[in-house]
Amino acid sequence: MTTADAETGRPRTTRVDCRPSGSRYLVFAPDDDSAWYRDLLVSPQATLEIDGVPHAARAVPLEGGEPGFALHLLEVDAARGRAIADQLLVHHGELRKTLAAARAELDGAPAARRTELRGELLGHCVTFCNDLRMHHLREDGAFTAIEKAHPGLAPALKRLRQEHESVSRALCDLDRLLQGKGEIDRAALRDEFERVVKGLEEHFAYEEANLLPALRGEDQVAPSG
Numbered sequence: 001m002t003t004a005d006a007e008t009g010r011p012r013t014t015r016v017d018c019r020p021s022g023s024r025y026l027v028f029a030p031d032d033d034s035a036w037y038r039d040l041l042v043s044p045q046a047t048l049e050i051d052g053v054p055h056a057a058r059a060v061p062l063e064g065g066e067p068g069f070a071l072h073l074l075e076v077d078a079a080r081g082r083a084i085a086d087q088l089l090v091h092h093g094e095l096r097k098t099l100a101a102a103r104a105e106l107d108g109a110p111a112a113r114r115t116e117l118r119g120e121l122l123g124h125c126v127t128f129c130n131d132l133r134m135h136h137l138r139e140d141g142a143f144t145a146i147e148k149a150h151p152g153l154a155p156a157l158k159r160l161r162q163e164h165e166s167v168s169r170a171l172c173d174l175d176r177l178l179q180g181k182g183e184i185d186r187a188a189l190r191d192e193f194e195r196v197v198k199g200l201e202e203h204f205a206y207e208e209a210n211l212l213p214a215l216r217g218e219d220q221v222a223p224s225g
């Protein structure tokens, strides 16, 4: 099960015993100090991997005071589909804003501040990488339910899952460049940054173009691109 760390927001993956109960899964914490238990009290969204398949789940505290949660796996009906579409756009907007801030940093830094640039970009990158990892993890879970409700989206979802992996590899490369020692190669940094941003922008655009109409119940179109 992956939760969002209550303090840092970073993904935290923990092996847990789940007990199926009707359409839900029950998870019991050994005590109310368990990290994942505290995470879910703060943010009740979890990604549950069952037999290698990720599922988005909403955690509801167990009644009776026992430390644990009932995990309700996401099911995409019309209302939920619209909510997912809205949420997706909000998250993409936030991620685009962080990217724009990083680009402004890269473009606007005067020569005297160049030595600080690495630290500031690294800060942006760490925040952005964590937010994006969480976003993609949750999407991978939601895609399972979206595919069940809209089987016609299977080819687009397959491509999007693959892109989640290639985007995370590109981010790792950028991170390595920023973490490196010695003089920062501004041109190389700029190239790498633009490569990551271009890949991400294409990913966001493809995701929005292919998922939003179906999630909103509008006329479905064949996957583009």
Ligand SMILES: [Fe+2]
Residues within 6 Å of the ligand: 136, 139, 160, 164, 203, 207
């Ligand atoms: Fe995505």
Ligand SMILES: [Fe+2]
Residues within 6 Å of the ligand: 088, 092, 135, 139, 204, 207
């Ligand atoms: Fe997305």
